[in-house]
Amino acid sequence: MIDIGVNLTNKRFEKDREDVIRRAQKAQLDGLLITGTSVAESQKALALCQHYQTSFPDFLFSTAGVHPHDADHVTADYLEQLKLLAKQQQVKAIGECGLDFNxxxxxxxxxxxxxxxxxxxxxxxxxxxxxxxxxxxEPWFSTLSPYFSEVPAMVAHCFTGTKSELTQCIAADMYIGITGWLCDERRGQSLRDIVSLIPLNRLLIETDAPYLTPRTIRPKPKSSRNEPCYLPFIVKEIASITGLDQEEIAWQTSRNAAKVFDFPSKKEMI
Structure with a gap:
């Protein structure tokens, strides 16, 4: 399994970040993609990858981008800064970027x-x-539309949209990231109703840690902080809803992630 969305630079991981990584490996994860949400956070994400490369070889990778929440704070040279980050081999995508009108x-x-x-x-x-x-x-999709054939892959991170939106994303060959939102029947029911529509070769899994802790974890963790080691609970919930085999979901989503983000090949993904 590969967790394609981990906010590992978050201050909630400061005291035990290495233990979090070790627990992820113990939970049979093959890699983590650390999310960059601003130039500074993207630099921190890359620094973590480089810092832990010896201890955890080919396990940590990152993105470089500016989240819509941070758009007002970009500097005149922010694109050049992102270009510099993107040259590093651990940086695998541009983002997290997009629109948030909520x-x-x-x-x-x-x-x-x-x-x-x-x-x-x-x-x-x-x-x-x-x-x-x-x-x-609508403005998000319209912005992306001219680039559907120009960008190697697009990942709809933490998808929580409608059936119509999902259908449009899949028709545009996007990959769909599913989080622990699926494990919350109170606010995630609409997603639970449509997750079966996602083709397995377009599915990606992510914790978005430290956010969106799956409500299905038993025994219930003492801390509300989400961790990559909880990724199997998302796989289990997808399997429960779709009727697919958990091992098949884990294998195919890992293969998808390795393809999209150019992760080092592992024999179990081939």
């Missing part, structure tokens, strides 16, 4: 500008896009 922590017009520039950058560098979208599907 909270509007950054002005919508600025979100759109920064998002469009990162989509163009991914096309220029021929790198995958790690995408965020909330309450902004």
């Amino acid at each position: 909270r509007n922590f950054s002005a919508p017009a600025q979100q759109q500008k920064v998002f469009s520039e990162q989509v163009a950058l991914a096309s220029e560098l021929q790198m995958p896009l790690f995408l965020h979208q909330r309450d902004a599907f």
